[in-house]
Amino acid sequence: MTLIPHAIPLINDPEVVRALANRWRRTRTLLLLSTGVLPVAIGLVCVALAGMTSAGQRIMPWWSAIPAVAAAACAWALLSWLRRNGLSDPHSWLPATTLMTGTQLVLGVLPGAGIALRLSPGAAIAVKALCAAGVLGAGSACSLARLAHRSLLSAPVLELGSTAFPLVLDGHGSRLVIGSDRVDWTTRQGGRVDAGVTFARIQHVTAQANAIVLHTASGAWTVPVSDPATAQALLRRRLAWWEEGRDATEERYHELVRLLAAVNGEASRGGVTVTVDSNGVTTGVSFSPAVRDLEPDVLSTHLMACVEKARSDARRQVEDLVLEHAAVKAGH
Known part of the structure; x- marks a missing residue:
């Protein structure tokens, strides 16, 4: 499984994918180095330091491996976070990389180097070189994470x-x-002011000199910006993208409701056939000629068994529809 997709994620418009392809290619390379290659390399440095503690020792102390385990765990945590939800927020790449590589230094490289120097003083030069490599790797990872963010969003x-x-x-x-x-x-003009508005409340956006104006049903908000034309164009494009997604979500919801309304669970046993709707309410009961020879208590047993089986069938259909709807929603 690819850690970072080759195509820019969360986009279904081919024109947008093509327009951002070169930018994403540079960003992907920098991100792979900063959150994948270098943190793993720092973990390998800690493993090497742990291995050096066994020089001249018959048995390597178990606690000397703790820094290597801590560094490896940090690298794995960073990669897992990136794959799960980190790609959607470029502004978190630098803080996350700084946190994890810094933790690798504090819990892995520095303690590992100290342990190696104490148990293997004859390898002091190699230990110091590995320690410097770990520090350099952490610094490089942070710099590359910053470059990845700038490559994607700075212009x-x-x-x-x-x-x-x-x-x-x-x-x-x-x-x-x-x-x-x-x-x-x-805004910090005349005091700090923090404000915000949801897209659902914005009616339209206009540009003024050094500002954009967000028009809502309850009034207008003037926001100073350095490039009003660019800000207006980006916000209008994002509003159109959001409206398309909202419309698609509503369509999928109505389609799910329609499919759920059409669900019918059915079961047959001993000449008895029962159908139920998606709520488990019985919608039909039919009997074949075979039931004429059945005792009333046996017929009742068949009837109840069919009801339970039909309801189970309806629940399974409902679960399948909901899971399929959730999968489609996640894909979009």
Whole structure:
């Protein structure tokens, strides 16, 4: 399984994918190095330091392996986080990489080097070299994570408005953050003011000199920005992307409701056939001529068994539909 997809994630528009392909290719390379290759290399440095503690020792102390285990766990945690939900928030790449590689240094490289120097003083030069390599790797990982973020978002292009990436625009004492379903801003003119509005409340967006205006049903918000035309275009593109996603979600919901309403569980036993709807309510009972020879208590038993089996069949169909709907939603 590919750690980082070759195509930019969370995008279904082929034109947007093509427009951002080169930018994502550079970002992907930098991100692989900063969150994959270098943290794993730091873990290998700790393993090497743990191996050096056995020089001249018949049995390597078990506790000398703790720094290597800690460093490996940090590398695995960073990779798991990136694969699970880190790709959707480029602004977290640098903090996450700094946290994990810093933890590798504090819990892995430095303690491992200290243990190796104490147990194997004859290998002091090699230990110091490995320690320097670990520190250099951590610093390089942080720098590359910063470059990955800048490569993707530092120069906003219109196509980024059709992605789920948070877009941050700074200027004129303000900071504008365009999210996936809302826009937030901070201004420091005459005191700090933090405000925000959801996309559902925005009616339209206009540009003024050094500012954009967000028009809502309850009033207008003026947000200072350094490039009003770019901010307006990006926000309008993001609003259109959000509306398309909302419409698609509503369509999928109505389709799910329609399919659930059409669910019918059915079961037959001993000439008895029972059907139920998606709520388990019996909608039909039929008997074949074979039931004429059945005792009343046996017929009753068959009837109850059919009801339970039909309800179980309906529940299974409902679960399958809901899971399929959830999978489609996650894919979008």
